Amino acid sequence: MNKKRVAVFRKEHFNAAHRLNNPDWSQEKNLEVFGKCNNPNFHGHNYELIVQVTGEVNPATGYVFDMKILSDIIKAEVLDHFDHKNLNLDVEIFKELNPTAENIAVVIYDILREKINENLDLKIKLFETERNYVEYPA
Ligand code: NI
Numbered sequence: 001m002n003k004k005r006v007a008v009f010r011k012e013h014f015n016a017a018h019r020l021n022n023p024d025w026s027q028e029k030n031l032e033v034f035g036k037c038n039n040p041n042f043h044g045h046n047y048e049l050i051v052q053v054t055g056e057v058n059p060a061t062g063y064v065f066d067m068k069i070l071s072d073i074i075k076a077e078v079l080d081h082f083d084h085k086n087l088n089l090d091v092e093i094f095k096e097l098n099p100t101a102e103n104i105a106v107v108i109y110d111i112l113r114e115k116i117n118e119n120l121d122l123k124i125k126l127f128e129t130e131r132n133y134v135e136y137p138a
Contacts, residue, residue, distance in 0.1 A: 007054040008064045012074050014049065014083035017042040018099040021088075042086060047104075048127035049078070051112065055120035065120060073115045078108055101128040105136040 020037040021030050030038045037043070051074055053065045081091060087099040097103050105126040116122055127133040 003056040005054060006057055006064050007052050008067065008070075010051045010053075010067060010070045010074060012049045012051070012071075012079060014047050014079050015044060016047060016082050016085050016087050017044045018087040018094070019043070020098055020100060022098060042088070045128050047082075048133075049074070049108065050125040050127075051108075052123040052125065053116060053120050054123070065116070070116075073112065077111050077115060101126050101132065101134045102136070105134045109136050 018037075019039060019042045020034040022033070025033070051070065053070065055064050057064055082104075085091060087094045087104070089095075091099075093107055094103075097107070105124045108126065109122060109124045112124070113122055123135065123137060125133060125135045
């Protein structure tokens with residue numbers, strides 16, 4: 001039998017606060033570009049995170065990736081650091097990087113990429129609201 005590539009998905013959730021701001025710009029410019037998201041006292045989102053792992057089914061297990069292990073990795077590497085946090089203040093990388101959904105997705109990808117075998121493809125989908133979401137890699 002040909003080896004079939006299958007995508008498996010793990011859906012997770014975290015709540016976090018953030019503020020979008022470019023320190024190189026004036027207050028006026030930041031307000032113009034980011035609107036309410038520039039609120040100096042931060043605001044929160046209920047983020048929905050979908051981690052997609054794609055690869056060949058392992059004939060021994062019948063799995064592409066053990067979902068319990070995937071769940072444990074996401075919890076330890078992402079949720080424990082992001083959930084109920086202020087991303088700008090509590091997460092080191094976002095002290096310098098604007099915590100937009102785009103940047104959060106790239107950061108999560110980079111974190112998980114190191115933990116998941118290279119022969120498996122990884123994709124991150126991050127919902128910031130029910131209607132707005134990003135995907136990386138595009
Ligand atoms: Ni926001």
